Amino acid sequence: RRVRIDVVTIFPGYLAPLREALLGRAIEAGLVELGVHDLRDWTHDVHQAVDDSPYGGGPGMVMRPQVWGEALDAVLAAGPARLVVPTPAGRPFTQATAQAWAGEERLVFACGRYEGIDQRVVDSYAARMPVDEVSIGDYVLVGGEVAVMVMVEAVVRLLPGVLGNPVSAQEDSFSDGLLEGPAYTRPVSWRGLDVPEVLRSGNHAAIARWRRDRALERTAARRPDLLDALPEDALDRADRAF
Numbered sequence: 001r002r003v004r005i006d007v008v009t010i011f012p013g014y015l016a017p018l019r020e021a022l023l024g025r026a027i028e029a030g031l032v033e034l035g036v037h038d039l040r041d042w043t044h045d046v047h048q049a050v051d052d053s054p055y056g057g058g059p060g061m062v063m064r065p066q067v068w069g070e071a072l073d074a075v076l077a078a079g080p081a082r083l084v085v086p087t088p089a090g091r092p093f094t095q096a097t098a099q100a101w102a103g104e105e106r107l108v109f110a111c112g113r114y115e116g117i118d119q120r121v122v123d124s125y126a127a128r129m130p131v132d133e134v135s136i137g138d139y140v141l142v143g144g145e146v147a148v149m150v151m152v153e154a155v156v157r158l159l160p161g162v163l164g165n166p167v168s169a170q171e172d173s174f175s176d177g178l179l180e181g182p183a184y185t186r187p188v189s190w191r192g193l194d195v196p197e198v199l200r201s202g203n204h205a206a207i208a209r210w211r212r213d214r215a216l217e218r219t220a221a222r223r224p225d226l227l228d229a230l231p232e233d234a235l236d237r238a239d240r241a242f
Ligand SMILES: N#Cc1c(-c2ccc3cc[nH]c3c2)n[nH]c1N
Pocket: 086, 087, 088, 090, 111, 112, 113, 114, 115, 116, 134, 135, 136, 137, 138, 139, 140, 141, 142, 143, 144, 145, 147
C-alpha cells in the first residue's frame, strides 16, 4: 500500500530534504509518492501575486483564495484526499494524528506564508473532503513548510517497510504514554561517566524496571501533563513511587 503526498508551497525548495535519507529511500522504494508543487504555477499575472492586503486592516498580507483554489483543484483532481493546512491556530498535531493519517491513501498539504491563507479556501474544501487545520506546537513559524516536514516525517515513519526496525515505531516515546528514558552504548566509561550497572547485568526484569522508573521520573519532571493524561490503570503500585 503506498501513500501519495502532495505539497503546495511558494518555496518548493524548502521541501527538498524530504527526498534525503530514510524518507528518500521510502520514496525510491515506492512506499511513498511525493509531489511538491509551486503555488505560483497557478498565477496568471506578470508579478505572480499570491497575496493581498487583509480585509479589516491589520499587519501583513493574506494569501489570495483564487490562486489556492486553482492549485488545489489541480492537485486534488488526481483523486480524493485529506487536505492538511498547517497554522498556529490549528488543533495540536500529535502522534495520534500521525497514526490516523498513516492510514490515508492521499494527503495534500497547503503551506501558507504571510499571515496565512484566506479562510474561504479551507471552508470551500471542507464542504467536500476532510480538511485539518493543525499546529505542530505553541510557537510561531514564518510559514507552513517546516510544519509539513515535521508532519510528513512523523507519518511516513509509521508506514510498513519504512523503518528498518518496525518495533521501534510501536515503542515510541508516546506509545505507552511516557517519555523515553536515557539510552547508552559503548564505551562503558566515557569522560569519567559510567553506564548504569543494571543495563549490563543481564537481569532483564531489573533492566525493564529500571527503564520504566527512568521514564516515569523523566515524565514527572518534564511532562507532568502526560502523567495526568494516563488512563487510571496505566500505573501499577511500583510505578506510583514517582
Ligand atoms: N503548523 C504550524 C505552525 C505555524 C505556521 C503555520 C503556517 C503559517 C503560515 C504563515 N505563518 C505560519 C505559521 N507556526 N507555528 C506553528 N506550530
